[in-house]
Amino acid sequence: MSELQVLFLYNNALTGSIPPRLWSLSKLQLLVLLLNNFTGDVVVDDSKGMAARSLTDIDISFNYKLTGSIPEAFGLLENLTTLSLSFNSFSGEIPMTLPAELGKHSDLGHVEVHDNTLLGAIPNGLCARGQLIYLHADNNRFKGPIP
Secondary structure, eight states: TTTTEEEEOOSSSEEEOOOOOGOOOTTTOOOEEEEEEEEEOOOOOOOTOEEETTOOEEOOSSEEEEEEEOOOGGGGGGTEEEEEEEOOEEEEOOOHHHHHHHHTTSSSOOOEEOEEEEEEEOOOHHHSSSSSEEEEOOOOOOOSOOO
16 A cells, blocks of 8 residues: 555445544555444544645544544645545544644645534634635534634
8 A cells, every 4th residue: 555645445344443543654644434334533643643744635524423522733734735534523622733734734724623512712723824725614512712
């Protein structure tokens, strides 16, 4: 799988956790795992880090039982254009390092985190980006001002 560039497993009945090794595929550009039955935290192997820096699109929405916080390592994805994490059970605040890192990247234009249990403020850095054209973050527990 070391040469894999596109992994599109949309609308299956895949179960268990998302394999951490996927984040170490250095040539992976498109990861679409939506509408499956994945569960648990999204784990990025800290010993290898986020090697999949070629990723432009991540869609792991509609798994409903993905839990834990949004991985801070997603902020290392310099080519990311689309991040779709909706209809899961992600909780906690959006990591402050995530918008700070994403703010350095000019291509991220589409972020979906709606229908989770995220809380706290929507980070200023997430909305301060020049290229962000779509932010869908309803049905969470955000509070405070709109950035």
